[in-house]
Amino acid sequence: MSRRPVIIAPSILSANFVRLEEDIRMLEAGGADWLHLDIMDGHFVPNITIGPPVVAAIRKVSKLPLDCHLMITDPDQYIPAFAKAGADYITVHVETCNHLHRTVQLIKSLGVKAGVTLNPATSLSAVREILPDVDMILLMSVNPGFGGQEFIPSLHRRATTLRQWIDTQGFDCLIEVDGGIKLDNIAEVYASGVDVVVSGSGIFAASDPQAMIGKMKEACRNVGVVEV
Secondary structure (H helix, E strand, C coil): CCCCCCEEEEEHHHCCHHHHHHHHHHHHHHCCCCEEEEEEECCCCCCECCCHHHHHHHHHHCCCCEEEEEECCCHHHHHHHHHHHCCCEEEEEHHHCCCHHHHHHHHHHCCCEEEEEECCCCCCHHHHCCHHHCCEEEEECCCCCCCCCCCCCCHHHHHHHHHHHHHHHCCCCEEEEECCCCCCCHHHHHHCCCCEEEECHHHHCCCCHHHHHHHHHHHHCCCCCCCC
8 A cells, every 4th residue: 555655743842942943943954744742731631831922933933834732621722822823733632622523623714734632541433423524633652741651552553443444434634643652663653554753752862863853764664554
């Protein structure tokens, strides 16, 4: 089966915020495709990160697609602000949305691509009905909240099943994975049917983060899709 090239989305959660613009320039030069921005509220997840002003500042210094992952309790309240700040993708957690279809339509009404995120223990069935309406499903391969966690292997089975659902129905929906992905496991993750790989410490902890992006892309070349 023909595959689209892997999309590498470095997570700036692992960047040096004192020199954030410098790190972003480095990622761009290394061939990063997107920038992944982890938005945490200290309520839905046990950490607090950035808000719309930082997203707007990043938008001013980079033309890369900004992939905003809202790990917040009341996403509907803040979606317009992140859209105005320059987000290209906004993903919300199914666990936080009482009316998921309404939230997805809100994102799309603002001219932003809509994604839905699932925690590792949340059943895939929670997004089956929304697949025709979204641009991306983000599967967490760690429990959200902190970078540098260990990859949860059940991701492979979940991604392969989701890929089958999407392809069988002919939906135009990307699969993104976030959590614990490094050079030694990215090819297997991509082979599960994933399109977009988020990596934070896997890139920034490398001796040469810029070169690591290229190594990750090379590892995914000529990888097919695992059959269910």
